[in-house]
Structure formats: structure tokens, C-alpha cells
Amino acid sequence: MLAIRDLTVRYRDRVAVEHFDLSVDAGEIVTLVGPTGCGKSSVLRAVAGLERPAAGQIRIGELTIDARHDVPPERRRTGLVFQDFALFPHLSVARNIGFRVSDPAVVDHWIAALGLESHRDAMPATLSGGQKQRVALARALAHAPALVLLDEPLSNLDAALKASLRWQIRDALKAAGVPAIWVTHDQDEALSVGDRVGVMNAGRLEQVGEPEQCYRAPTTRFVARFLGDGVFLRGRLSDGGVQTVVDRSVVGDVDAARRVARSGEVDVLVRPHDLDLEPDERGNARVVWGRYEGETRLYAIRLHEGPELQARVSHEVRLAEGQTVQTRISARHALALFGPAEA
Amino acid sequence: MSRPAFSLIASVLVALAVLAPIGVLVNLSVGADLDLGGQTTAIVANTLGLTALTVLGAVLVGVPMALVTAHTDLPGRHVWLALLAAPLAVPSYIGAFAYFAAFGPGGEVETLTGLATPPIRGLGGAALVMTLYTYPFVLLTTRASLRQLDGSLVDAARSLGLPLGAALWRVVLPRVRSGIAAGALLVALYTLSDFATPAILRLDTFTRIIYVEYNAFGLDRAALLSLQLLVLVAVVLVLESRVGVERETPQRRLEISLRAGVRTGLTAIMVLVLAAALALPAMVFGAWLWRDGAGGFDPMLVWNSAYPALLAAGAAVLVALPVAQAAAAGTAGRWLERIATLGFGIPGIVMGTALVYVGLQLDFLYQTLTLLVIGYVLRFLPLAVGAIRTSVARVDANLIGAARSLGAPPLEAFRRVSLPLILPGVVAGGALVFLEAMRELPATLLLRPTGLETLTTELWQVYEAGYFGRAAMPGLLLIAVSAVALVFMLSGEDRLTRRGSH
Known part of the structure; x- marks a missing residue:
């Protein structure tokens, strides 16, 4: 047409x-x-x-x-x-x-x-x-x-x-x-x-x-940035796929990762709803702040070994500032991968 | 996409046509006898003296009235405002003629009441008359800035312990200074250009002597004087362009309630001003009509005034269209518009002098109606451009784009979208030019074809001949034309805003 x-x-x-x-x-x-x-x-x-x-x-x-x-x-x-x-x-x-x-x-x-x-x-x-x-x-x-x-x-x-x-x-x-x-x-x-x-x-x-x-x-x-919130998280390409510092779950497609990786590293796009939070004394992150949005809540969390992330979860998950939580990547689809940015 | 280019070219031509008279004057004055026998100093002194006194008078009358009509609880403020603005529409020769005839030994006041009055002549007299017809400039510009003032400022000053008078002086006045200045410069421009008042009240200013020289076949000296006058005009125009008008959004309007005594006093002053500016001339001309009747009046004069004015209105509109279009389109156009509207600053007598010389050089124009119409168009073009530009600005380029993408070819888009939107401005612009041209005196005096007497030139002839009674009909008719012009000016703004909101 x-x-x-x-x-x-x-x-x-x-x-x-x-x-x-x-x-x-x-x-x-x-x-x-x-x-x-x-x-x-x-x-x-x-x-x-x-x-x-x-x-x-x-x-x-x-x-x-x-x-x-x-x-x-x-x-x-x-x-x-x-x-x-x-x-x-x-x-x-x-x-x-x-x-x-x-x-x-x-x-x-x-x-x-x-x-x-x-x-x-x-x-x-x-x-x-x-x-x-x-x-x-x-x-x-x-x-x-x-x-x-x-x-x-x-x-x-x-x-x-x-x-x-x-x-x-x-x-x-x-x-x-x-x-x-x-x-x-x-x-x-x-x-x-x-x-x-x-x-x-x-x-x-x-x-x-x-x-x-x-x-x-x-x-x-x-x-990636223009269409929605999200952070680029450093990931490592290993045998089965890409893993991030968040957890052991495999994110992203191996072939895609091979195309963009440099010395085994890629950047993974993690959007707030790709993450799940659970209160856990021995968790891997701490809550920095939380915002109530009605249907959902948005939390900023800092990984013990890594950067600050944002997670959007159900409004039923109530967390206090400073509380320790376990974060994991809950997305079922492959996350977008990019060649690692210059540090 | 080719129309802006066309309007730019047309604007360049118009701008050149407006600048041409200045070139003509320069050419004409080369080799003119500079020696006016020490007269030059007197002319400059008289001109500047008249301008200074008139500006002072207009500020003293205009500023308090602006305050009263803008910020007090005086009943009928809007009626007062319309009445107080009215003298602006009255041509100065009406006032000057009336004052010349009314006062002094043997004047109308003495004839009617037996009271001896001093004559109103010379510097003081001319300044008085000019003040009566120019203070509305200051009134309107000052009022406009006052309306933008935040009333809380005065409240703050008073809560800090200042009495009302001191608060107005220290808080309000400094903030409307640029409004007052803008009005004062308009007064100065008008006074420098005015021919009739000094001529009738016998004060040797530039405009009067230019006419004297012209009549004495000293066209080159008239040109030289014209150029000197234009320098003064240019100074005023430059100052005017530097007056910045700041805008604020008023949170709360200032409202001063007047005590009964003050209200009565102010009302008395306003009545006095209106009586002096409007009632007195109307009564003088009315008295002549009552005494001498309308027998000697030639109705052809009306047509002789209206016909060239109609032609001028039509021509001005045609010329103004591309200028307004170019001005709305971009920076280059805006500069051309400024040049094209310089004609308003060129005094009528100066424009007349320049075009008389053009007529002498170009035989086919000599003493023709065409030359008179050209004079009117060059002088009053700014009125047409201003009116049309406002309406051209309303024609958003997207409207044309919309019409085109709906399938309308360029001509149809112009006819069905642009034209209906521009038309009110075109009509308003044409009417303004028509009304101004009908009342124009100095350029008409110099440029009219032999044998063509208009209402204004008839008035002038009567003045020169001293048969004042015969001035009754032309004078009253011109007052009537002015009244129409006033109603038109006052309704113009309303009409535009009403159309805009529906």
C-alpha cells in the first residue's frame, strides 16, 4: 500500500x-x-x-x-x-x-x-x-x-x-x-x-x-531504553547460556549471545517485571526504596554483589526499606542481549 | 510553496516604494540654499518646544486618567474610557480651527457671551490644542500596562506602611514607566508630523515652514527642511523601538475605591477635558451652521473626499496583502514589513513635498488623482498591513495543508480556507485607510489635482480666506466621519475576539 x-x-x-x-x-x-x-x-x-x-x-x-x-x-x-x-x-x-x-x-x-x-x-x-x-x-x-x-x-x-x-x-x-x-x-x-x-x-x-x-x-x-524501564546487567556466557549475578537461571539465547559477546561477556536487558522478590533473611539483595502504584509495587533493590535494580511485583508483596530479599529472574522468555558496553 | 516567494518579492517592491520619497528628498535638497536667515534655529526650537510641552501635557492628563479608568470603582468606567479615547479620532485641524476661531478678540466666545478671552496662538496655544488631541495615546498605552499589574503589589506596599498615594508613586509608577514612555513617544511622533495645528495657530515649526517654502516655489528648501524633520522623526522611532514592554500576568486586579469628594473632582476634570476637546469644536462649528446655514455648501465635496479615499483603500489592501503574508511567514518578511510601514512616520507634508517633486519629474503623474492615491497608500499602508496581518496570522499553515490533503488544489484551498479567514481583516484594513484618507489634510493640499476640492481642503481654504461660516458643513461632516472611525476602532477589537471565540 x-x-x-x-x-x-x-x-x-x-x-x-x-x-x-x-x-x-x-x-x-x-x-x-x-x-x-x-x-x-x-x-x-x-x-x-x-x-x-x-x-x-x-x-x-x-x-x-x-x-x-x-x-x-x-x-x-x-x-x-x-x-x-x-x-x-x-x-x-x-x-x-x-x-x-x-x-x-x-x-x-x-x-x-x-x-x-x-x-x-x-x-x-x-x-x-x-x-x-x-x-x-x-x-x-x-x-x-x-x-x-x-x-x-x-x-x-x-x-x-x-x-x-x-x-x-x-x-x-x-x-x-x-x-x-x-x-x-x-x-x-x-x-x-x-x-x-x-x-x-x-x-x-x-x-x-x-x-x-x-x-x-x-x-x-x-x-530498549525508549520503550520501557530496565537496566543492562552484565552477564557471562557459559556452556548452556548466559547467566547473571542475580541468580543461576539461564537467560537469553546462546546463539544470540555468541553473536554479541566479547570475551565471554554480554549485557542483559532486565526490565522491572522480569524480576521476582521474596523476603528472605539470607537473600541476595536489600530493598532501597519502594513505591506503591496501585495494582503493583515498584522496588529498588541493591544486590549484595552488584548494581541497583528495579523490580515491579504484585501489590501483595509488601517489603520494608532495608529488608533483605531474595531476587530471581522470573521472565520465561529470553532476555535481550547486547554487546558489553565499555566500562 | 511559491506564494511566500511571491509575497517576499512584492514586499521588497513595496519597501522600495516607501523608501523612494526619502531618496527623492535627498536628491531634491542637494544644492538647496542652506541659509534660511537664522530661521533654522527658531524652527528647531519651536518644533522641539511644541513637542516637549505636548508630551508633558499628554502625560499629565493621560496617566491619571489611565489609573482612574483602569483601577478605580468609578461607575461607568468603560463609557468614560471610550469618551476619553475619542479625541484621538478627531483630526487636529478641527480642534485648532475651532480654538483659533473661538478665542481672542472678536472670537466666537466673545461674540456669543461678551466675555473677552485671550487668543490661543503660538507655542502655548498649539501645545494646549495638541495636548487635547494626543493625551489618549498616553491614556491607552499606560492603561494597557496598568492592566497587567498585579494588585497584590500595592497591597503589599500598603501593609508595609505606605499610604495609597505613596504606594502608587513608588510601586505602580515605576512598573508602568515603559507604558507611559511608549505613549509619550507616539505623542512626540504625532506632534512632529502634525501640520494643521501649528499652521493654523501660527507657530513656525518644520511642517508650517515646509508649506510656506512650497508655496514660495522653494521646493528644494522644503525638501531640505523635510529631511531635517525626518531626522527628528527617526530619533523618536529609534527610541520607540527600544521601549520594551514587559508582560506580567496579574494574579489579582488592583481596585481602588474612591471617596465621594475625590470621585466628584475626578469626574469634573474628565468632563472639562471632554468639553474642551470634543464639545467646544462641535459647538463652534454648530454655531456657524446655525448662523450661516448650509446654503453655500457644495455636496460634491463629499464625493471628492470619498472617491480618492476609496481608491486608496482598495489599493492599500492590495499592496498590504503580500506584505502581511510575508510578515507572517518569516524574519525577512518582518523586516520588509517594518520598512513598508515607515510611511506612517513620514509626516504628510513631507510625503506631499516628495511626491510633488516626483510629479514634476514624471509628467504623466503630475497633478493626477493617481499621485494623490499613491500618497495616501504610502502613508496609510501600515493601517492596512496591521489589520490584515492579524487575520493572516490566524491562517495556520496546517489549515492549508489540511485542505490540500483533503484534495483541494491550491486555488481552491485559498478561496475556501485562506480567503474567508483573511476577509474580515481586509475589510477592516480598507475601512481604516478610507477613513484616514478622507480626513487627511497636508498631503491632499499638495497633491490634489487642480480644481479638486475635498472636505479638508475646503476647510483649509475657508480658514485662509477667513469666511469661517462656510467651514460649518465640512467641519461637521469631518467630525461625523471621525465619529464613525472611532466607533470602528473601538468595535474592532471586540469583533476580532468575538469571532475568535466562536
């Missing part, structure tokens, strides 16, 4: 996106996530035709765009949903949604689909943030786009609204069967709504894959 190959976007002297490859299949939602300024919005603007690529190729359906062959935005059939919604302030909700739609039934359909019936004659300035976002999405979908591009669609909304609107948008896109690129800087959002996730850093795509894969098996330290 969409294929981006070796895309580079430049603003004057600054390179915003470089050597960017991504394809989106029919009906698929791909989230692009990364820190502010990583170039994710520039990718969208290039696909929408608001920015000209300096190099590379963008294929949308039958259209091919590169540095020499431009296709104006109005011929690309990309439905763009802006961070600031970009609703036409002088047009009512219905007129925004039906901007270039000749069939009033289509407008009615999308007004109903996004629950905007009671606002159809309202002007954009009178709407709440969530309503504006729904109008913006309805407007994009009503124009029968081949591809929807969402630029941080939830970042201007308050937290309570984000959670529910996230699913409303995803459901609407899936119901319409339109593929989408969804740009966000919120990792939770990226992991939960995307069929696939692309993680960007400094203009480059670091990793793209299914959410679980990116989270559990990040290919770079940046992706």
Missing part, C-alpha cells in the same frame, strides 16, 4: 530524516515513536506532500514520488490528522467533515460513526479537545483516503481522554479498513495501538516490528 525507500528529508542545512525505509500493508496501523525532534513528523509531512523529499522514494498505491517527481498533496489521497487538529475555524463540524464530499450521506455516516450528532452545526472553537480530534478524524476518513496519517493525534488532550480516544481512533481506522501511520512520542500508545511499531531516533528508523518484538527483543540499546 505504502512503501518508503531510503527517504531523506532536509530543512535548509538540517537533516530531519535519513535513509528511512518503511512499508505499510493494506489495513495495517504502524505507529512511529521516538523522542521530540527525531524526525517522525517529517516522515508524515513528506508522505502527505507537505515536505519534498531530498532523496529516496515514496510509493502510495500507484503513485511514485521522489526528489524529481512530485505529486501535489491533493492528488495523494492521504488523510492527514494534525496534532493541532487544523479544523477550519470558519466552518461548522458538518462542513468541516464534508469539505470536499459531495454525498451528504457520507458526512452523516462519519458524524454518526464518531458520535458527533449533537455537534454537527457547532463551530470548531466551541468544541472540546476530544471532540475536535474526532472531527479531524471524521474529516480525514470521509474523504475516502488511501492512507491515514496521524501526527501525535492525542498529545493535545488530557490524560483521561487519551486512553479512551486511543481505542476509538483505532476502532474507526480498523472499521474503515484504511491503513495508517500513527506518530506519537508516547511509548505506551505506540505499543498498544500499532500492529507494528517503528522506533525512530535522530532521523533514523532504529527498529520496526511487532510491538512485543520491539519491547522484548530490542535490537539497539536506544530502543
Whole structure:
């Protein structure tokens, strides 16, 4: 449906996106996530035709765009949903949604689909943030786009609204069967709504894959850190696999370890829920501090022989500061391994 | 993506057109006889004296009124504010003419009441009249800074033992100093540029002598004087650009409750100021109408005023559009906008002098309506740019992007998105230029085609000829135009905010 190959976007002297490859299949939602300024919005603007690529190729359906062959935005059939919604302030909700739609039934359909019936004659300035976002999405979908591009669609909304609107948008896109690129800087959002996730850093795509894969098996330290909490723990490659200072359990895949190990050492990504804690007088760690999070508790623990780690456990496990605990790695999947960092 | 480039090029052309008169003046003044017989010193002294006295007067009147309308419990504060701002819309020649005719031996006051009054002429008289029509600048800028003031500061000062008066002096005044300065510099700019008041009240300032030289066929000397005046204007403009206005968010508004005696006193002073600035001219012109009737009035004068003003409004809007667009788009555009809006600082008489010379060089422009319209556009372009720029700024680039990605080609996006959003600003800008051009005197006096008499030039002819009675209709009509302008100015802000919130 969409294929981006070796895309580079430049603003004057600054390179915003470089050597960017991504394809989106029919009906698929791909989230692009990364820190502010990583170039994710520039990718969208290039696909929408608001920015000209300096190099590379963008294929949308039958259209091919590169540095020499431009296709104006109005011929690309990309439905763009802006961070600031970009609703036409002088047009009512219905007129925004039906901007270039000749069939009033289509407008009615999308007004109903996004629950905007009671606002159809309202002007954009009178709407709440969530309503504006729904109008913006309805407007994009009503124009029968081949591809929807969402630029941080939830970042201007308050937290309570984000959670529910996230699913409303995803459901609407899936119901319409339109593929989408969804740009966000919120990792939770990226992991939960995307069929696939692309993680960007400094203009480059670091990793793209299914959410679980990116989270559990990040290919770079940046992706590992960006998608969730965790520490890199030194591990030793022995006969059967990799072992850490935490316990005797074997973590990580031997083949993977062999690829990255240097003089028998690797760094193991340990996320807080990969660890289990149990009160034990003769344990291997001591509790530094604990935080109650409702469903769970987060503890910082210091290994007697090793660094400080964080563990997220059930709220039923109540531990006191300074208490000695036994820590073990409880994850059933192989942990991600990296070549050892320079000490 | 090509439109910003187009608007940049257009802005460069406009900026050059605005700078052209200055070049013309330089060219014209080369070789001019510098010897004005020691007159130069007197002209500079008169000009600076008038400016200084007017600024002083405007600050003394404007600052207390800003305080009263911003922070007291005076009933009907908003009505008072509108009334006190009104003199700003009255052209100074109306006031100067009225004061010239009303006071002194044989003046209207003596004729009507038999009371002998001293004439209002010269430095003191001109400063008095200028103060009456310029204090609103100080009132408005000071009030704007006062509104940003946190009332808790005064409470803190008073709880530390300062009486209210001392608290205002030591805590409030230093914080609104830049607001007062901004207003004072506007007053200075207006006073330096004003032609009619010193001309009618017979004070030899730059503007008056430029006109005298022009009439004596000393165009080169008029140009030289114009350049000297422009230096003074430039000094004021530089000072103005250096006045920084700091912004704070008020936690709590200051509210001073007035004692009954103070309230009565303040009300009396405000009534007096309004009577002097608004009622007296209206009564003088009204008395003439009552005495002499409207018989000799030629209605064509109205059309003669309106027609060039309409053309100027249309042209100014067309020129202002690309300038506003470029200014909203980037830094280069903002600089060009500044140059393009310099025309407001060029006094009308100076602009007139420069363009008269242009007319003498370019035959096809000589004494044409076109030249008059060009003069109006160059002078009042800033009004159009200001109004249009506000609305252009509302057209977010993303809106165009949204329209395009919904399938609208560039022209359709402009017609259906940009244009409806810009239109209110365009209409407002055009109306402001129209109202200003209708009331313009000095440039009109110099540039009008032979035989074209407008309301303002008619007023001037009547003054020069001394048939004051015939000034009644033009004077009252111009007061009416000013009233429309005032209503328009006051509602402008409301209308924009109302549109913004719906």
C-alpha cells in the first residue's frame, strides 16, 4: 500500500530524516515513536506532500514520488490528522467533515460513526479537545483516503481522554479498513495501538516490528531504553547460556549471545517485571526504596554483589526499606542481549 | 510553496516604494540654499518646544486618567474610557480651527457671551490644542500596562506602611514607566508630523515652514527642511523601538475605591477635558451652521473626499496583502514589513513635498488623482498591513495543508480556507485607510489635482480666506466621519475576539 525507500528529508542545512525505509500493508496501523525532534513528523509531512523529499522514494498505491517527481498533496489521497487538529475555524463540524464530499450521506455516516450528532452545526472553537480530534478524524476518513496519517493525534488532550480516544481512533481506522501511520512520542500508545511499531531516533528508523518484538527483543540499546524501564546487567556466557549475578537461571539465547559477546561477556536487558522478590533473611539483595502504584509495587533493590535494580511485583508483596530479599529472574522468555558496553 | 516567494518579492517592491520619497528628498535638497536667515534655529526650537510641552501635557492628563479608568470603582468606567479615547479620532485641524476661531478678540466666545478671552496662538496655544488631541495615546498605552499589574503589589506596599498615594508613586509608577514612555513617544511622533495645528495657530515649526517654502516655489528648501524633520522623526522611532514592554500576568486586579469628594473632582476634570476637546469644536462649528446655514455648501465635496479615499483603500489592501503574508511567514518578511510601514512616520507634508517633486519629474503623474492615491497608500499602508496581518496570522499553515490533503488544489484551498479567514481583516484594513484618507489634510493640499476640492481642503481654504461660516458643513461632516472611525476602532477589537471565540 505504502512503501518508503531510503527517504531523506532536509530543512535548509538540517537533516530531519535519513535513509528511512518503511512499508505499510493494506489495513495495517504502524505507529512511529521516538523522542521530540527525531524526525517522525517529517516522515508524515513528506508522505502527505507537505515536505519534498531530498532523496529516496515514496510509493502510495500507484503513485511514485521522489526528489524529481512530485505529486501535489491533493492528488495523494492521504488523510492527514494534525496534532493541532487544523479544523477550519470558519466552518461548522458538518462542513468541516464534508469539505470536499459531495454525498451528504457520507458526512452523516462519519458524524454518526464518531458520535458527533449533537455537534454537527457547532463551530470548531466551541468544541472540546476530544471532540475536535474526532472531527479531524471524521474529516480525514470521509474523504475516502488511501492512507491515514496521524501526527501525535492525542498529545493535545488530557490524560483521561487519551486512553479512551486511543481505542476509538483505532476502532474507526480498523472499521474503515484504511491503513495508517500513527506518530506519537508516547511509548505506551505506540505499543498498544500499532500492529507494528517503528522506533525512530535522530532521523533514523532504529527498529520496526511487532510491538512485543520491539519491547522484548530490542535490537539497539536506544530502543530498549525508549520503550520501557530496565537496566543492562552484565552477564557471562557459559556452556548452556548466559547467566547473571542475580541468580543461576539461564537467560537469553546462546546463539544470540555468541553473536554479541566479547570475551565471554554480554549485557542483559532486565526490565522491572522480569524480576521476582521474596523476603528472605539470607537473600541476595536489600530493598532501597519502594513505591506503591496501585495494582503493583515498584522496588529498588541493591544486590549484595552488584548494581541497583528495579523490580515491579504484585501489590501483595509488601517489603520494608532495608529488608533483605531474595531476587530471581522470573521472565520465561529470553532476555535481550547486547554487546558489553565499555566500562 | 511559491506564494511566500511571491509575497517576499512584492514586499521588497513595496519597501522600495516607501523608501523612494526619502531618496527623492535627498536628491531634491542637494544644492538647496542652506541659509534660511537664522530661521533654522527658531524652527528647531519651536518644533522641539511644541513637542516637549505636548508630551508633558499628554502625560499629565493621560496617566491619571489611565489609573482612574483602569483601577478605580468609578461607575461607568468603560463609557468614560471610550469618551476619553475619542479625541484621538478627531483630526487636529478641527480642534485648532475651532480654538483659533473661538478665542481672542472678536472670537466666537466673545461674540456669543461678551466675555473677552485671550487668543490661543503660538507655542502655548498649539501645545494646549495638541495636548487635547494626543493625551489618549498616553491614556491607552499606560492603561494597557496598568492592566497587567498585579494588585497584590500595592497591597503589599500598603501593609508595609505606605499610604495609597505613596504606594502608587513608588510601586505602580515605576512598573508602568515603559507604558507611559511608549505613549509619550507616539505623542512626540504625532506632534512632529502634525501640520494643521501649528499652521493654523501660527507657530513656525518644520511642517508650517515646509508649506510656506512650497508655496514660495522653494521646493528644494522644503525638501531640505523635510529631511531635517525626518531626522527628528527617526530619533523618536529609534527610541520607540527600544521601549520594551514587559508582560506580567496579574494574579489579582488592583481596585481602588474612591471617596465621594475625590470621585466628584475626578469626574469634573474628565468632563472639562471632554468639553474642551470634543464639545467646544462641535459647538463652534454648530454655531456657524446655525448662523450661516448650509446654503453655500457644495455636496460634491463629499464625493471628492470619498472617491480618492476609496481608491486608496482598495489599493492599500492590495499592496498590504503580500506584505502581511510575508510578515507572517518569516524574519525577512518582518523586516520588509517594518520598512513598508515607515510611511506612517513620514509626516504628510513631507510625503506631499516628495511626491510633488516626483510629479514634476514624471509628467504623466503630475497633478493626477493617481499621485494623490499613491500618497495616501504610502502613508496609510501600515493601517492596512496591521489589520490584515492579524487575520493572516490566524491562517495556520496546517489549515492549508489540511485542505490540500483533503484534495483541494491550491486555488481552491485559498478561496475556501485562506480567503474567508483573511476577509474580515481586509475589510477592516480598507475601512481604516478610507477613513484616514478622507480626513487627511497636508498631503491632499499638495497633491490634489487642480480644481479638486475635498472636505479638508475646503476647510483649509475657508480658514485662509477667513469666511469661517462656510467651514460649518465640512467641519461637521469631518467630525461625523471621525465619529464613525472611532466607533470602528473601538468595535474592532471586540469583533476580532468575538469571532475568535466562536
